[in-house]
Amino acid sequence: MRNIIAFPLLGLAVIVQSSLVSEIHLLQGYADLPMLIIAAWALQERVDSAWHWAAVACLFVAFISSLPWIVFVVGYISIVYIARILQRRVWQAPLLAMFSVVFTGTLVMHILSFGVLTLLGTSFSFSDVATLITLPTLLLNMLFSIPVYTLMRDLSYWVYPAEVME
Amino acid sequence: MKSRSLQTTIIFLVVGGILALALGGFFGTASNRFSSIFISIQTWIFTRYQGFQDLVTAPGDIVALRQENANLEAQVSQLQAQLIELQQRVNETEILAALVDFSRSNPESTYKAASVIGRDPSPFLHYIIINRGSNDDIQRGMPVVTNQGLVGRVDAVIADAARVQLITDPASGVNVYLQNADTDAVLYGSVTGDISLDLISQDVTVEPGDLILTSGLGGGYPADLVIGQVVTLRTLEFELFQQATVQPAVDFTRLEIVLVITNFRPVDISPLVPVSP
Numbered sequence: 418m419r420n421i422i423a424f425p426l427l428g429l430a431v432i433v434q435s436s437l438v439s440e441i442h443l444l445q446g447y448a449d450l451p452m453l454i455i456a457a458w459a460l461q462e463r464v465d466s467a468w469h470w471a472a473v474a475c476l477f478v479a480f481i482s483s484l485p486w487i488v489f490v491v492g493y494i495s496i497v498y499i500a501r502i503l504q505r506r507v508w509q510a511p512l513l514a515m516f517s518v519v520f521t522g523t524l525v526m527h528i529l530s531f532g533v534l535t536l537l538g539t540s541f542s543f544s545d546v547a548t549l550i551t552l553p554t555l556l557l558n559m560l561f562s563i564p565v566y567t568l569m570r571d572l573s574y575w576v577y578p579a580e581v582m583e
Numbered sequence: 584m585k586s587r588s589l590q591t592t593i594i595f596l597v598v599g600g601i602l603a604l605a606l607g608g609f610f611g612t613a614s615n616r617f618s619s620i621f622i623s624i625q626t627w628i629f630t631r632y633q634g635f636q637d638l639v640t641a642p643g644d645i646v647a648l649r650q651e652n653a654n655l656e657a658q659v660s661q662l663q664a665q666l667i668e669l670q671q672r673v674n675e676t677e678i679l680a681a682l683v684d685f686s687r688s689n690p691e692s693t694y695k696a697a698s699v700i701g702r703d704p705s706p707f708l709h710y711i712i713i714n715r716g717s718n719d720d721i722q723r724g725m726p727v728v729t730n731q732g733l734v735g736r737v738d739a740v741i742a743d744a745a746r747v748q749l750i751t752d753p754a755s756g757v758n759v760y761l762q763n764a765d766t767d768a769v770l771y772g773s774v775t776g777d778i779s780l781d782l783i784s785q786d787v788t789v790e791p792g793d794l795i796l797t798s799g800l801g802g803g804y805p806a807d808l809v810i811g812q813v814v815t816l817r818t819l820e821f822e823l824f825q826q827a828t829v830q831p832a833v834d835f836t837r838l839e840i841v842l843v844i845t846n847f848r849p850v851d852i853s854p855l856v857p858v859s860p
Contacts, residue, residue, distance in 0.1 A: 434710060435701035445775060446706050481712070483738060483746060484705045530707045539754045541707075541774050549775055550706050 419576040420466045423473045430454050431477040446553030448561045451478050452526060455493050456518040457562070457569035459500035460511060463577035471497045485537070488529045496522040515566045519558045527551045678840045685730035686842065688773025692805070694842040695712060700744070709752035711735075711838060716743045724803070724849035727841050732809035732832035733797060734756070734841050736849070745843075751776045751812065751835055757809060760798035764789045767798050768827075769809060776835065780813070783825040785841055789816050795829060
């Protein structure tokens with residue numbers, strides 16, 4: 418039942434992303450807060466609702482963005498999938514897992530955005546996208562990933578409290 | 584009885600005499616020594632008393648001072664917040680005054696002012712979100728301007744907000760008119776936020792500084808809205824057209840308040856475009 422916090426939290430994250438995070442840019446790139454939240458949530462050991470959170474994030478972000486919704490659906494679901502795989506294999510180094518998921522997830526999102534927009538007829542220079550958008554976004558996502566991971570870990574303890582053995 | 588009265592009189596006379604001699608300066612050294620000892624004792628007693636008084640009353644003073652300090656700090660922070668708010672209002676007023684001047688100088692259009700409340704979450708796209716929507720008669724395709732020039736056009740509308748595609752967006756294309764060269768061209772955005780001109784005929788001479796206006800062709804934008812100036816021109820003999828980089832009139836990184844032209848309806852000319860068999 419406490420999982421319902423996904424709605425206000427992700428709604429707030431999308432608002433903050435649109436109004437604040439998108440203003441803190443490095444060259445043309447900026448951090449992707451909803452993606453970081455999804456990645457951090459999916460990496461928590463007790464969490465079994467990461468897919469639902471990804472769906473809620475898709476709903477909110479696709480509503481506000483003019484990027485085709487398929488990018489967010491495929492991108493966020495891929496990120497949850499990667500995170501669940503890594504969470505089982507790199508469970509002893511959660512921050513390393515977070516960095517790996519954020520790095521891979523950012524690349525997945527940008528490759529998808531680039532591909533879909535190119536298919537829709539928008540012309541991009543690959544080198545411009547790589548140097549001005551993807552690399553700065555990677556750096557900012559890495560920087561933001563540590564506090565986001567910590568917050569989501571604490572939230573997971575609240576949503577999934579430890580069972581008391583009698 | 585007589586002897587006691589005589590004794591009192593003698594004492595008075597002696598004391599009065601000593602006093603008179605002291606006031607007359609005959610006891611200078613002795614009175615100085617006496618007064619210095621007296622002052623030293625008084626000073627010692629007074630300072631000890633003051634120390635004791637501080638010891639007794641100081642805690643109460645510190646509490647009162649701390650409280651006063653906290654009150655003053657709260658007052659300072661409140662005044663600072665008020666100052667920031669007033670500065671923001673001054674900025675907004677300046678922007679609004681410029682927009683009002685612009686709307687007065689262009690009375691053929693009707694405008695609706697809107698605040699920019701966000702940007703597209705994707706860094707690949709250049710869109711802004713404004714706080715006016717269909718409840719304010721905003722419709723898809725309406726041009727958006729500032730007093731400096733063209734910003735873009737409304738791309739999607741909900742009840743209380745709208746999404747505006749900027750002319751810097753990579754998918755944006757605007758038919759423009761170069762005033763000095765008297766020729767048409769097309770303005771494109773890019774992923775970097777720069778805008779450039781393409782499809783400039785090889786026959787015309789374009790100079791840096793030439794003014795770029797919307798041409799109105801295609802029906803997407805009204806004519807004669809300022810876009811910017813030509814910065815550099817690229818002419819290659821083996822290409823069909825010339826290209827140019829453009830300095831936009833609008834600072835797209837500092838968009839706060841914009842005007843939506845509400846009496847312009849975009850024309851859909853797609854049914855008129857011949858379809859190849």
